[in-house]
Amino acid sequence: MKVTPIIGLEAHVELKTLSKMFCSCDASHFHAQPNTHTCPVCLGLPGALPVPNYTACEWNIKLGLALNCSINKYSFFERKNYFYPDLPKGYQITQLQAPFAINGYLDIDSEHIRINRAHMEEDTGKSQHTVVDMQDMTLIDFNRSGVPLVEIVSEPDIRGSAVAKKYLIKLQQIIRYLGISDADIEKGSMRCEPTINLEIITNNGQTIYTPLVEIKNVASLSGVEMAIEYEIKRQLLEWQKSGIIKTKTNKTTRGWDANKLQTFLQREKEGSADYRYFPEPDIPPLEFTDEQITKIKQSIPELPDAKKQRYIKDFSLSDYDATTITNDFETTQVFENIINISKDIKFPKFVANLILGPVKTYVNEKQLNISEINLDPSKFAILFDQTEKGSISMTIVKQFIIEAIDPKFDIMATLQSRGLFQVSNVSELEEFAKQVIDANPQAVKDYQKNPNSLGFLIGQLMKISGGAANPKLAREILEKVITKGLK
Amino acid sequence: MQQKISLVELQHLSKLARLKLTSLEEQTYLPQIESVLEYMDILNETDTTSIEPLTQITGLKNITRNDEIKPSLDRSNALSSASKTTNGFVVVPNTIKK
Numbered sequence: 001m002k003v004t005p006i007i008g009l010e011a012h013v014e015l016k017t018l019s020k021m022f023c024s025c026d027a028s029h030f031h032a033q034p035n036t037h038t039c040p041v042c043l044g045l046p047g048a049l050p051v052p053n054y055t056a057c058e059w060n061i062k063l064g065l066a067l068n069c070s071i072n073k074y075s076f077f078e079r080k081n082y083f084y085p086d087l088p089k090g091y092q093i094t095q096l097q098a099p100f101a102i103n104g105y106l107d108i109d110s111e112h113i114r115i116n117r118a119h120m121e122e123d124t125g126k127s128q129h130t131v132v133d134m135q136d137m138t139l140i141d142f143n144r145s146g147v148p149l150v151e152i153v154s155e156p157d158i159r160g161s162a163v164a165k166k167y168l169i170k171l172q173q174i175i176r177y178l179g180i181s182d183a184d185i186e187k188g189s190m191r192c193e194p195t196i197n198l199e200i201i202t203n204n205g206q207t208i209y210t211p212l213v214e215i216k217n218v219a220s221l222s223g224v225e226m227a228i229e230y231e232i233k234r235q236l237l238e239w240q241k242s243g244i245i246k247t248k249t250n251k252t253t254r255g256w257d258a259n260k261l262q263t264f265l266q267r268e269k270e271g272s273a274d275y276r277y278f279p280e281p282d283i284p285p286l287e288f289t290d291e292q293i294t295k296i297k298q299s300i301p302e303l304p305d306a307k308k309q310r311y312i313k314d315f316s317l318s319d320y321d322a323t324t325i326t327n328d329f330e331t332t333q334v335f336e337n338i339i340n341i342s343k344d345i346k347f348p349k350f351v352a353n354l355i356l357g358p359v360k361t362y363v364n365e366k367q368l369n370i371s372e373i374n375l376d377p378s379k380f381a382i383l384f385d386q387t388e389k390g391s392i393s394m395t396i397v398k399q400f401i402i403e404a405i406d407p408k409f410d411i412m413a414t415l416q417s418r419g420l421f422q423v424s425n426v427s428e429l430e431e432f433a434k435q436v437i438d439a440n441p442q443a444v445k446d447y448q449k450n451p452n453s454l455g456f457l458i459g460q461l462m463k464i465s466g467g468a469a470n471p472k473l474a475r476e477i478l479e480k481v482i483t484k485g486l487k
Numbered sequence: 488m489q490q491k492i493s494l495v496e497l498q499h500l501s502k503l504a505r506l507k508l509t510s511l512e513e514q515t516y517l518p519q520i521e522s523v524l525e526y527m528d529i530l531n532e533t534d535t536t537s538i539e540p541l542t543q544i545t546g547l548k549n550i551t552r553n554d555e556i557k558p559s560l561d562r563s564n565a566l567s568s569a570s571k572t573t574n575g576f577v578v579v580p581n582t583i584k585k
Contacts, residue, residue, distance in 0.1 A: 024557035055554035085579040139576035279542035
């Protein structure tokens with residue numbers, strides 16, 4: 001028996017426009033007082049007229065282009081009809097027949113994941129479940145109602161939970177590079193709904209498909225991965241028990257329970273015809289010219305993959321370093337701002353090591369964002385110059401780049417006052433070497449038999465120099481003095 | 488003549504419209520909807536082969552607004568038509584099954 005999971009992902013992304021999709025209410029809703037950002041349009045009051053937010057439409061097209069989609073120059077909105085308390089109009093304005101962007105793809109390692117569409121729609125109000133007057137009730141906040149949402153629908157090209165996670169991370173990165181959304185899954189500005197079933201080739205060569213399941217309420221990337229893993233196992237067991245296979249009508253929706261780490265049946269899926277879509281009569285169609293689309297295309301910044309390749313090629317960064325930096329758009333901004341200060345070809349690698357080492361540790365510990373701390377490019381340059389001259393150790397560099405976050409911290413003065421300059425002066429080091437050799441005749445003999453034992457003598461030299469000797473030079477000089485003697 | 492809408496379809500439609508129909512109402516509406524659909528047959532006789540599908544009738548296009556915030560409704564005003572509210576929220580019957 002051969003079991004292959006077939007996974008498609010729907011991702012909803014809330015755009016960070018100032019105002020909502022079809023009205024001028026403030027679109028920010030995280031931690032806002034409930035129902036303070038509403039108006040007749042987003043409350044669905046009779047007679048209200050929705051007018052699309054041009055920026056949101058443009059950002060949808062921008063995302064579509066970044067996802068290698070074709071753009072429908074002629075597009076229009078439609079009404080998707082269903083009743084739910086968080087949907088005050090009784091329909092959601094969305095796109096069906098003519099979405100802004102269609103037929104794109106994302107390449108994840110060697111996997112080619114086709115994207116069916118990236119279309120524009122509006123968010124619903126937010127429900128929370130509670131007890132009022134001893135009764136279970138649902139509270140609705142319409143601040144989120146009408147916030148612009150882009151829905152990105154992949155084809156069922158994903159074959160495992162790991163690729164699903166990578167796809168979402170890449171989508172998230174691209175969205176953040178474009179600056180159109182925070183795409184924060186924990187905060188709900190990006191929401192993911194995997195649809196899964198299994199292709200099973202039985203031992204007698206028969207191919208069957210298990211019923212489709214759409215998973216909702218997944219609130220983290222690891223949740224997506226775990227929910228998919230769980231569902232793969234559950235569907236296989238369910239099929240072995242019941243023998244039920246996919247039909248046109250037996251798709252179901254299951255919720256993800258992040259505490260129990262399992263999915264549970266939410267509802268039998270309504271067929272798509274049940275939404276009774278029809279063109280939104282209140283919003284005239286939209287037409288974008290080739291010039292407008294070209295202009296949007298030109299506004300797309302260098303995306304993660306291209307940036308990573310450039311870092312490897314132009315700055316000789318390792319694949320790992322380039323990947324780690326380009327994973328986060330803000331880190332790339334900080335990195336590029338710093339490296340601009342020097343033309344030395346070794347400088348970017350030096351900066352990358354510091355950003356991915358001490359700086360990263362520091363921001364993680366302090367729970368800060370890298371763009372929130374003061375990383376002065378000139379201080380990186382000073383430390384780089386001193387390192388190149390061999391006058392300070394890497395230990396000092398790592399310590400000082402953090403201390404230098406304080407704008408008052410003077411690197412050169414502190415190196416002086418704390419006596420931290422390394423001794424790289426050859427005659428001084430030769431003098432130290434001579435003292436060490438004289439004091440440790442046995443260790444010198446050991447070294448002559450076994451060159452690996454030099455560490456002890458280097459240690460002694462570092463000790464008498466008060467830790468100030470340049471360890472690399474100390475090694476070279478010790479070797480030279482022992483084998484050739486002083487000139 | 489073939490029936491255009493069955494009782495099952497009517498019940499499905501009323502479910503989608505959140506309407507609870509009595510069997511008497513069902514028997515009243517079924518022929519009424521039937522006659523509406525029959526009227527559509529008359530429209531269907533029109534030859535539309537050379538006519539593009541129409542998605543709107545105003546002839547307008549590209550009616551958009553700039554991304555600018557304007558003041559929202561005062562909350563008490565916004566909530567004034569809700570049948571029940573608490574702490575600034577609209578209260579509705581529980582939507583999740585336990």
